[in-house]
Amino acid sequence: MTVKILYLYADFMNLYGDNGNVRIMQRRLEDQGFNVVIENSTVYDDDIDFDADFVYMGSGYESNRNLALAHLSRFKGSLLRAVVNGVPMLFTGNSYDLLGKGITTADGTFLEGLGIFNYSFKEQLEKRYTGDVVLEEVATKDRFVGFVNRAGIPDSTEDMCCDAIKVIGNVPITKDAARVHNLLGISLIGPVLLKNPNLAEFFVSAICNRKGIEYKEIFYPRSTRSHEKTLKALLETDAGKKAR
Amino acid sequence: MKIRAFTALVVCKAVRGLAKLFGRGSSLPGKYALKICPDILAHLELPELSIAVTGSNGKTSSVEMIAHVLQNNGYKVAYNKEGSNQIEGVVTFLLGASNMKGKVLSDIVLLEADERYARHTFKYFHPKYLVINNLYRDQMTRNGHPEWIKSIIGQAIYDDMTLILNADDPLVASFGKDREGTIYFGARILPGDKLRNEGVYDDGKYCPICKKPMKYEYYHYNHIGKFKCLHCGFSRPKIDHALTETKDENGKASITIDDKYEISVFFTGIYHCYNILAAFTAATAIGIEPEKVASSLSGYVLKSGRISDFTLGKTQGRLLLSKHENSVSYDRSIDVVVGDSRKKSVMIIVDAISRKYYTSDSSWLWDINFEKLKETEIDKIFLVGQYCDDLAVRFDLAGIDQDKVQVYETVQEAADNCNNLDSYLYVITCFSDKEKILSIVTRRELT
Numbered sequence: 001m002t003v004k005i006l007y008l009y010a011d012f013m014n015l016y017g018d019n020g021n022v023r024i025m026q027r028r029l030e031d032q033g034f035n036v037v038i039e040n041s042t043v044y045d046d047d048i049d050f051d052a053d054f055v056y057m058g059s060g061y062e063s064n065r066n067l068a069l070a071h072l073s074r075f076k077g078s079l080l081r082a083v084v085n086g087v088p089m090l091f092t093g094n095s096y097d098l099l100g101k102g103i104t105t106a107d108g109t110f111l112e113g114l115g116i117f118n119y120s121f122k123e124q125l126e127k128r129y130t131g132d133v134v135l136e137e138v139a140t141k142d143r144f145v146g147f148v149n150r151a152g153i154p155d156s157t158e159d160m161c162c163d164a165i166k167v168i169g170n171v172p173i174t175k176d177a178a179r180v181h182n183l184l185g186i187s188l189i190g191p192v193l194l195k196n197p198n199l200a201e202f203f204v205s206a207i208c209n210r211k212g213i214e215y216k217e218i219f220y221p222r223s224t225r226s227h228e229k230t231l232k233a234l235l236e237t238d239a240g241k242k243a244r
Numbered sequence: 245m246k247i248r249a250f251t252a253l254v255v256c257k258a259v260r261g262l263a264k265l266f267g268r269g270s271s272l273p274g275k276y277a278l279k280i281c282p283d284i285l286a287h288l289e290l291p292e293l294s295i296a297v298t299g300s301n302g303k304t305s306s307v308e309m310i311a312h313v314l315q316n317n318g319y320k321v322a323y324n325k326e327g328s329n330q331i332e333g334v335v336t337f338l339l340g341a342s343n344m345k346g347k348v349l350s351d352i353v354l355l356e357a358d359e360r361y362a363r364h365t366f367k368y369f370h371p372k373y374l375v376i377n378n379l380y381r382d383q384m385t386r387n388g389h390p391e392w393i394k395s396i397i398g399q400a401i402y403d404d405m406t407l408i409l410n411a412d413d414p415l416v417a418s419f420g421k422d423r424e425g426t427i428y429f430g431a432r433i434l435p436g437d438k439l440r441n442e443g444v445y446d447d448g449k450y451c452p453i454c455k456k457p458m459k460y461e462y463y464h465y466n467h468i469g470k471f472k473c474l475h476c477g478f479s480r481p482k483i484d485h486a487l488t489e490t491k492d493e494n495g496k497a498s499i500t501i502d503d504k505y506e507i508s509v510f511f512t513g514i515y516h517c518y519n520i521l522a523a524f525t526a527a528t529a530i531g532i533e534p535e536k537v538a539s540s541l542s543g544y545v546l547k548s549g550r551i552s553d554f555t556l557g558k559t560q561g562r563l564l565l566s567k568h569e570n571s572v573s574y575d576r577s578i579d580v581v582v583g584d585s586r587k588k589s590v591m592i593i594v595d596a597i598s599r600k601y602y603t604s605d606s607s608w609l610w611d612i613n614f615e616k617l618k619e620t621e622i623d624k625i626f627l628v629g630q631y632c633d634d635l636a637v638r639f640d641l642a643g644i645d646q647d648k649v650q651v652y653e654t655v656q657e658a659a660d661n662c663n664n665l666d667s668y669l670y671v672i673t674c675f676s677d678k679e680k681i682l683s684i685v686t687r688r689e690l691t
Binding site for chain 1: 381384385386387388389391392395444445446449450455456457602603604605606607608609610611630631633634636637638640641
């Protein structure tokens with residue numbers, strides 16, 4: 001059985017090794033017995049076909065992200081239908097910003113977001129907000145580890161589902177991430193699914209479920225160790241001691 | 245000189261003297277001086293000539309070579325040879341090079357300027373020439389991303405500066421757009437060039453000006469090459485000084501600039517060639533005859549060299565110092581491994597990502613073209629350090645034969661398991677981790 005991964009703006013929104021998430025999903029889906037097809041979209045495409053089994057979008061320059069938002073907004077209806085239909089989707093880094101009400105850019109312009117969530121962001125270009133974080137989902141107590149690298153911070157945290165329980169560096173956030181149906185948006189950059197195997201399992205099992213295939217539990221020890229080592233290191237590191 | 249500036253000068257010199265006495269070089273004296281007098285740089289009397297070098301990679305090497313050429317041609321040079329390139333470090337070395345009236349006692353000031361801090365340093369004095377080597381994905385945990393760094397460097401550029409730019413890097417070349425008098429250096433087509441981008445990502449795919457697709461005639465490496473935007477016409481500018489040839493025959497390596505200036509070199513890595521070219525262009529810009537510049541650069545061995553040869557038990561090997569959080573530098577080291585026809589093994593050490601700050605971010609491993617290692621026969625691959633699990637997943641998903649891969653948590657464990665290889669061992673790691681292997685091996689003279 002074939003599954004399709006739709007990688008939104010693969011060449012435009014892939015700033016921090018974000019492609020790793022697609023590679024990890026491909027491997028895990030192949031391990032479940034699927035044949036995996038990856039379809040990349042660009043900001044110059046006339047259409048985006050959301051008839052996919054998994055949708056991913058990563059981080060980009062703010063200028064790229066704004067163009068991606070403008071492009072994606074043209075297909076908002078199809079995107080929303082796919083969300084409501086439960087298509088598993090992951091938006092990482094600053095692509096998660098555009099799922100909210102909007103973004104006030106550094107020059108004061110308000111860019112209307114996709115409106116799936118009610119949070120919003122405000123950006124500046126004088127400094128970067130960078131740092132390692134541990135997020136804890138309020139409802140499940142699941143913990144996610146990773147790195148944040150962004151120009152904006154939320155000016156409304158409505159709908160955000162995780163508390164930032166540890167921050168090392170300059171990231172003035174207390175809340176992050178949002179979920180609805182099988183869509184997750186999260187600030188963490190890069191191969192989030194490597195250091196957070198629980199998220200990879202969530203998406204793979206959701207895909208299996210939608211395909212009517214029994215999900216096989218497979219243990220990925222390196223990914224689990226990477227998560228455990230990072231979580232331990234972050235919780236033990238003095239937050240104020242070694243700022244960038 | 246005002247009393248506050250004078251006090252800052254005295255304190256800086258005193259602290260610097262004490263630090264030297266205890267064998268410590270640091271930017272602490274400058275930090276004190278800036279606390280006493282935040283605009284201390286504006287109170288200094290600088291020589292007419294000054295050159296600053298900034299960019300992602302190659303600053304230290306370029307500055308060292310420019311200093312060598314200048315000194316070799318009779319100039320008295322003040323420069324931050326300790327590499328402290330943020331504003332505190334710059335203040336430390338400039339006050340150190342000044343007399344008690346705040347006059348910098350040299351013919352020329354040469355400055356390695358951190359790409360994030362140049363905007364602060366140049367608020368108070370403007371270098372006559374500003375060299376920008378390249379802008380890559382580099383230390384993004386601090387630097388955000390290249391386009392942000394470009395905007396930050398842009399705040400450090402003033403009308404009275406002459407820019408010396410790498411024409412082959414679109415983001416760098418865009419600094420010279422509509423700017424008169426800019427000097428460009430670049431490379432003509434070379435034997436190792438590619439017709440397509442071989443990287444995991446392509447930062448030259450879209451125009452930095454209009455964001456529409458660009459087309460490359462050829463790539464020297466990553467996004468460095470001869471580019472043109474198909475929409476707005478922004479293209480690789482006309483080059484003033486060109487790398488025209490690289491030769492590496494019978495153990496003798498040389499490069500040629502502008503078809504006529506031959507410079508013998510230790511190795512012809514494209515990275516190194518660009519640093520030499522930047523140094524050549526800067527030195528000729530201030531009026532030194534190109535023949536003399538070429539002669540000074542010829543055979544010069546960098547003090548800040550990034551290669552160490554070693555023996556580990558029976559195993560012979562070479563450390564290729566790269567930069568964590570900088571995929572381009574890793575890609576170049578992988579090119580060296582792939583280009584070696586001997587039977588060889590590779591060790592990658594990622595233990596502490598930075599020596600200066602803590603981070604667990606290993607996302608940059610996914611920007612490195614480890615897949616390229618499949619193009620050559622590799623005996624064994626050792627993945628080592630705190631981040632060995634991240635490396636192991638990356639290498640697995642790169643499609644590399646897992647039978648060749650060994651994973652170790654510590655450098656000592658890895659060393660114990662590779663001291664009897666009949667293949668040549670390349671070790672690729674960063675400043676932050678290099679001593680962990682160099683303290684175990686026996687270093688040899690470079691051959």
